[in-house]
Amino acid sequence: MDSLEEKTIKRETIFDGKIIKVVVDDVVLPNGAASKREIVKHPGAVAVIAITPDNKMIMVEQYRKPLENTIVEIPAGKIEPNEDPKWTAGRELEEETGYKTDDLTHLVSFYTSPGFADELLHIYLAGDLQKQVNPLQADEDEFVNIVEVTLDEALQLIEEKVICDAKTVYAVQYWQLLIATK
Incomplete structure (x- = not known):
C-alpha cells in the first residue's frame, strides 16, 4: 500500500x-x-458515565456558547498538564455533580474530530457513587444544573436534541447495551 x-x-x-x-x-x-x-x-479530555443505584444517569445541563444553546450531557472536562485521565475523571465527576467514587473503569478512548483536531477523549464508567456533603467546587466560570434521568428520559432528550453531543449519545447507547446484556 x-x-x-x-x-x-x-x-x-x-x-x-x-x-x-x-x-x-x-x-x-x-x-x-x-x-x-x-x-x-487540545490537551485531551475525560467524560464519566455515572449511573445511580436507582438506575438513573447523572448528567449536567450546561450552556454551550458554540451552540448558543443549553444542552444536557455527561460530566466531562479537560485534562490538566501531567494529570492522569482517570484522576481527571474522578475530579470532574465530583466538581460537576457532587458525587465521588473510587471505582472508575476505563471504557474507551477516541478522537473527537480527527479531521481538524487532536483531542483524545477518555470515557469512564463510575461505580459505587457517594454523594458528597462538601464536594470539590466547580471552576469559577462553569455553571451547571445536575440532572438525573432514566434511560427512557435520556432517549427522549436525544430525540428532542437536548442531548446532542457525541460523548453523551455514546453514553446513552452504552447504557442501553448494558441493560440489554444483563
Whole structure:
C-alpha cells in the first residue's frame, strides 16, 4: 500500500489560548502537491458515565456558547498538564455533580474530530457513587444544573436534541447495551 502520510514542511501557531492552540501546517501530499492544514491542538479530555443505584444517569445541563444553546450531557472536562485521565475523571465527576467514587473503569478512548483536531477523549464508567456533603467546587466560570434521568428520559432528550453531543449519545447507547446484556 502506498503511503498516505502528509509531510509537514512548516508549522505556524496562529492562536494559543487557555484551552486550545490552533496551528496551520504547510504539508506535502502523497502525490507531491502542497496544501495547508488547520489543526486544533487540545490537551485531551475525560467524560464519566455515572449511573445511580436507582438506575438513573447523572448528567449536567450546561450552556454551550458554540451552540448558543443549553444542552444536557455527561460530566466531562479537560485534562490538566501531567494529570492522569482517570484522576481527571474522578475530579470532574465530583466538581460537576457532587458525587465521588473510587471505582472508575476505563471504557474507551477516541478522537473527537480527527479531521481538524487532536483531542483524545477518555470515557469512564463510575461505580459505587457517594454523594458528597462538601464536594470539590466547580471552576469559577462553569455553571451547571445536575440532572438525573432514566434511560427512557435520556432517549427522549436525544430525540428532542437536548442531548446532542457525541460523548453523551455514546453514553446513552452504552447504557442501553448494558441493560440489554444483563
